[in-house]
Structures are given as structure tokens and as C-alpha cells.
Amino acid sequence: MRSIRLALPATALLLCALPAPAAQAAPATGGGWTAAPASGGGTRPSTDGRPYFYLEGAPGTVLEDKVSLSNPSGTPVTLKLRGAAAYNTANGSFAVREAPDPWIALAAPEVKIPPHTRADVPFAVTVPAGAQPGDHPAALVAAAAGREVGVRLQLRVAGPTLSALTVESVRVDKGRRLIRYALVNRGNTTLAPRLALHADGVFGQVVDRPARTLPVELLPGQRVELAEPWPHPPALDRVTVRLTVTADGAARSTAGATATFVPWGAVAGTGLVLLGGAAAVLRLVRRGRRATTTEVPAPARELAQTGALR
Numbered sequence: 001m002r003s004i005r006l007a008l009p010a011t012a013l014l015l016c017a018l019p020a021p022a023a024q025a026a027p028a029t030g031g032g033w034t035a036a037p038a039s040g041g042g043t044r045p046s047t048d049g050r051p052y053f054y055l056e057g058a059p060g061t062v063l064e065d066k067v068s069l070s071n072p073s074g075t076p077v078t079l080k081l082r083g084a085a086a087y088n089t090a091n092g093s094f095a096v097r098e099a100p101d102p103w104i105a106l107a108a109p110e111v112k113i114p115p116h117t118r119a120d121v122p123f124a125v126t127v128p129a130g131a132q133p134g135d136h137p138a139a140l141v142a143a144a145a146g147r148e149v150g151v152r153l154q155l156r157v158a159g160p161t162l163s164a165l166t167v168e169s170v171r172v173d174k175g176r177r178l179i180r181y182a183l184v185n186r187g188n189t190t191l192a193p194r195l196a197l198h199a200d201g202v203f204g205q206v207v208d209r210p211a212r213t214l215p216v217e218l219l220p221g222q223r224v225e226l227a228e229p230w231p232h233p234p235a236l237d238r239v240t241v242r243l244t245v246t247a248d249g250a251a252r253s254t255a256g257a258t259a260t261f262v263p264w265g266a267v268a269g270t271g272l273v274l275l276g277g278a279a280a281v282l283r284l285v286r287r288g289r290r291a292t293t294t295e296v297p298a299p300a301r302e303l304a305q306t307g308a309l310r
Contacts, residue, residue: 032071032072033071033077033079033142033144034072034149035068035069035070035140036068037049037051037065037066037068037151038068051152052152053067053140053154054153054156055155055156056155057125057157059127059129059130059159060128060129061127063125064123066120066123068120069119070118073116078110078112079112079144080110080143081109081111081123081143082140083100083105083138083141084096084098084101084138084139085136088217088222088224091224091225091226092216094152096138103136103138104124106121106122106123108121132188134156134162135190137152137154137155137219137220161189163187163248164187165185165193165218166245167181167255169255170255171257172241174261177229178227179227179241181255182224183218183245185221187250189220189249190217190218190219190220191218191247191250192218193216193246193247194213194245194246195214196209196210196212197209197228197241197242198241198242200242201234209228211246238259238260240258241258242254242255243255243256
């Protein structure tokens, strides 16, 4: 991907006194200042508050919007701005890269906002000519005094889309009473996975949890490691666990694992009891053998050896 520069002068920033308009609903906050999408922008304009940016366009197009930064405090604040690509952490959380996203260019990389003032900062997203279709999640990040806040940017490149989800690497963590598994987004759209859990043992059904939406937004090409709690596993059984995942537009995926549950503490205790009983029986047998053995008196043995006994 190539670096992109915007031919937008710093004077393109719009400064106005607070209070901010309704577009500031649910802003990202930090250090007394806030960041949110400006009112009525994006490829889906709205006069109401937008919780995130949404931009959509074909490869080779330039998409424009504005981020609104508000300083309600009585002192000026200087914010550093950057665009950053997003990804899932190993446990499924939404995070952004440290390096700037070369698709995103801001009118100014740093903005000083006077007290009780809002600044609307233009930015543009240039979609490369060879960009793959589908979702390319990102965020607009503002930073000041060691704190960072981000406003999500959902970018979709026009073209064929594919929703594909798989569940893999299922295993039972008996020590922590968890069922661990991995979800992989093999398509090019962001997915909201749903998970159903079933487990059958030798003695019948053990678990039957209907499908529920997971608190994870799985981004394209990402793999996350998750776990389902299993607070009451069987004490003695051989169980087959089956996980089934679905998502809008994606085919169903199923994977499973087998686990054997044995109450080793009880088994060890029973073994000790049996071993103790066997030892006691052996001692009784040995005592009985000694009691039934006939001894020849010593003098008689001597006479028998000399032939004097008739």
C-alpha cells in the first residue's frame, strides 16, 4: 500500500464554540476531551449522532469525512491524530496498529483546541486501485498527555463479498473447567459469531446450550482463542463435546473433542482400601500355615538318625 497525502490546508479545520451538536452522542473520551464523527458525514450521512464512521467505495476512489474533537475544559489541549488499521487481539478484543494506516490522511496531524471549543478535522481515505473487496476496519486515533482514544472507521471496498467462519482446535481444559476453541474468519466481511454447545456422554446428554451471539466482532482474516465455562462437568464419564458456530451469510461450522472424566481421588482411595485388605488376608494365610505345621522334637530326631528308635 502506498502512502497518501491530503492537499487539505490546516485552515480547513472548523473551530466553533461548545456545546457540541447532537453528533457528539456516545463520543470516545479521554483527559476531558472527546472525539466523535462529525454530524452528517460519510457515505451514509445522518443528522443524528453517529457512533462510528462508515465509508464505502470502489477501488481507486477517495472518500472524505470529518472527526469532531471537543475540549470542554478551561485550558487548551493539543491532540495528535492518526489513522490506524484494526485487528483482533488473541482473545477477540478490538485493537489498532501502532503504525499509521497509509490509506488514511488527515488535514492536520496535530490540532490545538482552545478552551470550550470544538474542532472538526477533515480526513480522507484513498482506496488503492488494487484493493481487495470487503471490509477493511480501522480507526481515527487522537492522543494527548499519554492517553489515546479512537473512533472506529468501518470501510468497505466495493466488490464481491464472502462470509466464511470456522471453529477449530476444540479441547477440554478439565483443570479449569473450560472448553477452549478457536474461531477463524476466512472471508472478507466482519462477522458476529453465534455459538451452540452440546456434549453427550456414555450416560446421556451432559450439556445442551442453544446458539447465542458471542461478545466478539471477528474481523476479516483474524483468528481468536476463546473459551466456554463448564462449571459442572461429570465426575465419571466419557464425553464428546460439539461446538457449532454460525454468522449472517456464513455456512455452519462444527468441531468437537472427546474427554474422559475419572474421579482419581476416589479411585486412589478405593485402591488403598483394597491393597490394605489384601495385605491383611495374606498375613492371616501365613499365620494359618505356621499353626498347622507339625514339628518333630529334637531328641526324637536324634534317635531316628542313630537308628535307636524302634
